Each structure stands twice: as C-alpha cells, then as structure tokens.
Amino acid sequence: MATKALSVFRIQRRLNRSFTVTFLLFLLLGLFGAFMALPLIYTINNAFKPLDELFIFPPRFFVVNPTLDNFYDLVVLMGNSWVPFSRYIANTLFITIVGTAGHVILASAAAYPLAKYRFPGSQALFSIVVLSLMFSPHVTAVPNYMVMSWLGWIDTHASLIVPSLAWSLGLFLMKQFMEQVPDAILEAAKIDGASEYRIFWQVVMPNVRPAWLTLMILQFPILWGSDGGSFIYSEDLKTLNYALGQITQGGIARAGVGAAVALIIMIVPMILFVISQSNVIRTMATSGLKD
Amino acid sequence: MQTDSAKPQTMALPMQLNKPSRWAQLKKELYRNRHYYILMSPYMILFFLFTVIPVVLSFLLSFFYFNLLEFPRFIGWDNYARLFLNDDVFLIALKNTLLFAVITGPVSYIACFLFAWIINELSPKIRAFMTLVFYGPSISGNVFFIWLVIFSGDSYGYLNGFLLRLGIILEPIQWLQNEDYVLAIVIIVQLWMSLGTSFLAFIAGLQNIDQTLIEAGAVDGIKNRWQELWYIVLPSMKPQLMFGAVMQITASFAVAEISIALAGFPSVNYAAHTVVTHLMDFGTIRFEMGYASAIATVLFLLMVGTNKMTQKLLRKVGE
Known part of the structure; x- marks a missing residue:
C-alpha cells in the first residue's frame, strides 16, 4: 500500500536527465507554486475564520478555530438586504449559464463549416477571427457602448450575454479541434441522407465534446467574475462580483461575509476546471497557430 | 473536396459564355454552400456587430469630436x-x-x-x-x-x-x-x-x-x-x-x-x-x-x- 502511494511521487524515467538539475528545477517549481497558491489558500482560510481571528494583530495566515459563521451571516444577509442577496446569485448564474451555453453552440456552428469546407469567404472570415485574437475587447468598448444604446440594451442582461456569445478565442479553438474529426464519418452521414444541420448536431458535436468543455472553462470565469461593467445600473440586475465589491466596501462589519463570498466566487470556476482538465488539455493540443 | 464537383461543368461551357458565367458561378457557389453560411450566420452577425464594426467605427470616430449629445463634428487629426x-x-x-x-x-x-x-x-x-x-x-x-x-x-x-x-x-x-x-x-x-x-x-x-x-x-x-x-x-x-x-x-x-x-x-x-x-x-x-x-x-x-x-x-x- 505504502509503495503504491509513493509511486505517485516517483518521477517518470526519462532519457538524458541529471538528478541535480531535476532537483533544482523542481525546487523552482515548488517555490513558485507556493507563490501562486498562497493567495488561494489564504482565501480558503479566511472564509472559515471567526471575526476575532480576521482582525488579530499581528495578522495570522492560517485559521485556528474554523467556523461556518461567515456563511451563516451570508445567509442572514441574503434575507435582510434591500435587494435579496440571492438575486445577485441568480443574476450571475443566469448570465453565466446562458452566455456559456450559447457561446459553445454558436461558436461550434460557425467552426464546423470553417474547419471542414472551403467556400467563398471562408478563409477571409477565419483570418479576421485570428486577427481579433490580437487585440483586447477594450479596443471596442466605446463603440460597443453606442451599439448597446442603439439596441436599447443598456441596463439589461443582454448587454453582458450577447457580446460574449461571439467571442473569437472560442471559435478559433473549436475550429482547430474540429479539423481532427475524420472526413469519412461526415461522408458516411451525407450518403445516409443527413442534412448539414443534422450532421453538425448529431455527428460533429458529439465528437468534439472535449472542446465544448474547453470553451466552457474559458468563457465561464469571465462571465462568472463579471461585475456588470458600465452597462448595468439597476440594483436588481447586478451580479455577485458587484455585490462582493459592495460588501468589502462595507468595511469591518462585513469582512467575514466578504471572505465567504470571495471563496464562493473563486471556488466554482476552479472546481469546474478540476472536472474538465483532461478534456481541456486534449483540446489545447490542437490550439497551435499555423502559417 | 466539395469544389471539385462543380469544375467539369464550367469547363465544358462554350467560350463566349465564360464572362457572364463568372457571376453565375459565384452565385451557384454561394447557393450550393448556403447551409454553411446559415450555420455561421448567428455567430458572424454578432461577431461583426460587436467586434469588427466597432473597430472600424472607432477608427472613423477618432477623426470627430463627439460627446454623445451633439452630432459628431469632423476635426481631422x-x-x-x-x-x-x-x-x-x-x-x-x-x-x-x-x-x-x-x-x-x-x-x-x-x-x-x-x-x-x-x-x-x-x-x-x-x-x-x-x-x-x-x-x-x-x-x-x-x-x-x-x-x-x-x-x-x-x-x-x-x-x-x-x-x-x-x-x-x-x-x-x-x-x-x-x-x-x-x-x-x-x-x-x-x-x-x-x-x-x-x-x-x-x-x-x-x-x-x-x-x-x-x-x-x-x-x-x-x-x-x-x-x-x-x-x-x-x-x-x-x-x-x-x-x-x-x-x-x-x-x-x-x-x-x-x-x-x-x-x-x-x-x-x-x-x-x-x-x-x-x-x-x-x-x-x-x-x-x-x-x-x-x-x-x-x-x-x-x-x-x-x-x-x-x-x-x-x-x-x-x-
């Protein structure tokens, strides 16, 4: 049993490896790993700290007497505040789920023809998508605000959801992954008389499940962490991350609740990544930019 | 693999028909691939609306004075x-x-x-x-x-x-x-x-x-x-x-x-x-x-x- 447990830690035997260098590299990895993980561990610890530990001097990193008080306080706060706290959670869930699912479907539908066929405009469209990977959404913020107000979407959830549906990284990754789907099964489906839409939905989509999960894990945290930006004004449309900002501004009295909300915001995307990791890695293997 | 099937027919056409048939051919191509355009359209419409057009608009607006209330005024560089x-x-x-x-x-x-x-x-x-x-x-x-x-x-x-x-x-x-x-x-x-x-x-x-x-x-x-x-x-x-x-x-x-x-x-x-x-x-x-x-x-x-x-x-x- 003990040897089995230890075998997890054993380094795979590889060619041309000197022990000293391996040791030094792992030391480097460990040091930076600690740097990466400390704030995350801190968030977890903080959420379970009783109030006196949150304000102890000198500040303490780890929790000594873990308690669920902060989460109880959160539940109480949920019931009492002017806009029920559950409203923020519902808003965030709605934006995240609709935005992510819609993005996966729309990006896949656009990726399938681009990955498998050549037709007038196909290459031009794809190179525009690749070009758009080269600048951040900040560039389009000003005209986007104007487009939103023409559409009358200011202060609606559509202003957050709809633009995220056509995010270019998702289309790019999906298209690269779909190129691997063998042409033979598409031909077979065509001979059986399936329409293009049916081929897309019933043949291609089930074959690219790892890529769905990848698009999901890349899109989810962005929407989940959205604070509504400059588009949402109404209190009852605001998101969880906005509420977190309000709570932390509430100062000392809300510090415990703030720590609990921070943990919730952080942990959900991370759990999702743990579940989907192997699929995500499979998709990213095809992510390369070719000439 | 799709384009190959269209080629033999156009090759067989007489010479004098070649000029007008360029447009006809493109139209035929577009029609034959219509399903692909339809599949891509929801994404592409949103992509153009929220990414491509804003970049162009942003470039054009940079030559104007515009405060959202008055009509944009051209001011060059x-x-x-x-x-x-x-x-x-x-x-x-x-x-x-x-x-x-x-x-x-x-x-x-x-x-x-x-x-x-x-x-x-x-x-x-x-x-x-x-x-x-x-x-x-x-x-x-x-x-x-x-x-x-x-x-x-x-x-x-x-x-x-x-x-x-x-x-x-x-x-x-x-x-x-x-x-x-x-x-x-x-x-x-x-x-x-x-x-x-x-x-x-x-x-x-x-x-x-x-x-x-x-x-x-x-x-x-x-x-x-x-x-x-x-x-x-x-x-x-x-x-x-x-x-x-x-x-x-x-x-x-x-x-x-x-x-x-x-x-x-x-x-x-x-x-x-x-x-x-x-x-x-x-x-x-x-x-x-x-x-x-x-x-x-x-x-x-x-x-x-x-x-x-x-x-x-x-x-x-x-x-």
Whole structure:
C-alpha cells in the first residue's frame, strides 16, 4: 500500500536527465507554486475564520478555530438586504449559464463549416477571427457602448450575454479541434441522407465534446467574475462580483461575509476546471497557430 | 473536396459564355454552400456587430469630436495631435503600458513555458495538481483583491506585519499609495494571474510531442535536457508557441482591471495609469467619445503591430 502511494511521487524515467538539475528545477517549481497558491489558500482560510481571528494583530495566515459563521451571516444577509442577496446569485448564474451555453453552440456552428469546407469567404472570415485574437475587447468598448444604446440594451442582461456569445478565442479553438474529426464519418452521414444541420448536431458535436468543455472553462470565469461593467445600473440586475465589491466596501462589519463570498466566487470556476482538465488539455493540443 | 464537383461543368461551357458565367458561378457557389453560411450566420452577425464594426467605427470616430449629445463634428487629426502633443497624462499612460508590456509580456511567456515544461516531467496525478495550482489564479475571478490585504498600508497588511516583525522596517509602508512601489506591485499581481490559456496550450503541446523523436534524438547524440529542449521540443511546439505569444502579448497590453483594483482610479500621480485606464476615463466618465476612439485606435495599432512583429520573429526561429 505504502509503495503504491509513493509511486505517485516517483518521477517518470526519462532519457538524458541529471538528478541535480531535476532537483533544482523542481525546487523552482515548488517555490513558485507556493507563490501562486498562497493567495488561494489564504482565501480558503479566511472564509472559515471567526471575526476575532480576521482582525488579530499581528495578522495570522492560517485559521485556528474554523467556523461556518461567515456563511451563516451570508445567509442572514441574503434575507435582510434591500435587494435579496440571492438575486445577485441568480443574476450571475443566469448570465453565466446562458452566455456559456450559447457561446459553445454558436461558436461550434460557425467552426464546423470553417474547419471542414472551403467556400467563398471562408478563409477571409477565419483570418479576421485570428486577427481579433490580437487585440483586447477594450479596443471596442466605446463603440460597443453606442451599439448597446442603439439596441436599447443598456441596463439589461443582454448587454453582458450577447457580446460574449461571439467571442473569437472560442471559435478559433473549436475550429482547430474540429479539423481532427475524420472526413469519412461526415461522408458516411451525407450518403445516409443527413442534412448539414443534422450532421453538425448529431455527428460533429458529439465528437468534439472535449472542446465544448474547453470553451466552457474559458468563457465561464469571465462571465462568472463579471461585475456588470458600465452597462448595468439597476440594483436588481447586478451580479455577485458587484455585490462582493459592495460588501468589502462595507468595511469591518462585513469582512467575514466578504471572505465567504470571495471563496464562493473563486471556488466554482476552479472546481469546474478540476472536472474538465483532461478534456481541456486534449483540446489545447490542437490550439497551435499555423502559417 | 466539395469544389471539385462543380469544375467539369464550367469547363465544358462554350467560350463566349465564360464572362457572364463568372457571376453565375459565384452565385451557384454561394447557393450550393448556403447551409454553411446559415450555420455561421448567428455567430458572424454578432461577431461583426460587436467586434469588427466597432473597430472600424472607432477608427472613423477618432477623426470627430463627439460627446454623445451633439452630432459628431469632423476635426481631422486634432484628436491625435492632442493625444501626443497636449496630453501629458496619456504619455505617462503610454510609458506605463509599454513598461508593463515589455516586462510582463516576455516574463509571463517564458514562465508559462518554463513551468509547463517542468510540470511535464511529473507523474500524471501530480501534473494535474500542479497545473491547477499554476492555472488557478487566472480563473479565480477577481480574487486578486486579496493582494490588497497583503499590501495593505497599515500594520494589519501581511507584508507590513511580516517586515515589522522581522525588524526590517520600523513603521508600515503605504505600498499602494507610493509611486515607487505601486507599478512594481501591479506587475507582480499581473504576472501572478498571467498563466492562462497559453500555459494550458503549452502543457498540451508538451504532452503530445512524439516520444520516438526524443528517443531518436538520444541515439543521435543529444546529451542533456537542454539540447533536447532546443533541438526537439521547441521546434515541434512551434504552432503552440505562436498561439501562446498572441495570447500573452494581447494580455500584457491590456492591463487595467488589476491596476484599478490595486492602485485606484486614478492612481497616485498616475503612477499605474495605462492606455486602457485612460481610454476608460474618456470613454465612460468624460464621454469624449471621439478622443476615446483615438486612444482605442492607438491601442489597437500597438497590440496588432506588436503581435504581427512577434509572429514574424517566431516564424524565423528554427529556420
């Protein structure tokens, strides 16, 4: 049993490896790993700290007497505040789920023809998508605000959801992954008389499940962490991350609740990544930019 | 494979019909592929509406004075002249942005690759765990505000508390209100969050390297891991390396949210002001849309230009 447990830690035997260098590299990895993980561990610890530990001097990193008080306080706060706290959670869930699912479907539908066929405009469209990977959404913020107000979407959830549906990284990754789907099964489906839409939905989509999960894990945290930006004004449309900002501004009295909300915001995307990791890695293997 | 079927018919047409048939042929092509256009249309309509048209609009608006209330007034290059000759804050923002890009871009790119490369040597379970540890910060939502607690200016801040206890400093330092430190702190936090999509792409690329290539290399006289890295691993990962470069460069020019969360908006003496925060200032607070569009156009050219240049350089590696 003990040897089995230890075998997890054993380094795979590889060619041309000197022990000293391996040791030094792992030391480097460990040091930076600690740097990466400390704030995350801190968030977890903080959420379970009783109030006196949150304000102890000198500040303490780890929790000594873990308690669920902060989460109880959160539940109480949920019931009492002017806009029920559950409203923020519902808003965030709605934006995240609709935005992510819609993005996966729309990006896949656009990726399938681009990955498998050549037709007038196909290459031009794809190179525009690749070009758009080269600048951040900040560039389009000003005209986007104007487009939103023409559409009358200011202060609606559509202003957050709809633009995220056509995010270019998702289309790019999906298209690269779909190129691997063998042409033979598409031909077979065509001979059986399936329409293009049916081929897309019933043949291609089930074959690219790892890529769905990848698009999901890349899109989810962005929407989940959205604070509504400059588009949402109404209190009852605001998101969880906005509420977190309000709570932390509430100062000392809300510090415990703030720590609990921070943990919730952080942990959900991370759990999702743990579940989907192997699929995500499979998709990213095809992510390369070719000439 | 689809286009082949159309060719024989057009070849058989008599010569004099060739001219008008070019349009007819395109129309036929468009009709034959109609299902593909229909499949792509929902995504493409939104993509053009929220990405392509805004870039063009932004470029056009940068030549106008526009405050959302009055009709836009054409003013030629005035916005750009004001930007580079009359706006000291923009020059500070530009300097900071370039500094961020020069430091966080290459450092985060190398860090992404280096850690992916070391992690690749681990057994699968540990590898999965370490991937989570390094990738975690980039998807942890806006948890970077934890750094506010660490760099908090009073003695309750972790760094101050720690340094006070060690006796290195005698009184707490106002980390985030001090021009000397704030830029460095934003860079550290930016780096902490920067192991994102490209890190995953590198992990994936490393796992998919053909092992027989490495064995063959060893037979051919590769003596250590550095040679293996240089002669086999890097060349076989070129597509991922190009993709990663695009992701890291774009992110390194887009520093804004972290700067605002840590250093405030505006930051002390604009010490952590970037082109993006300058854009937000004029676009969402002062509503000088024409001027903001000029800033956006400069930002666009900076990002795309750097990306194109880097692509050219990377393409030369290993040739």
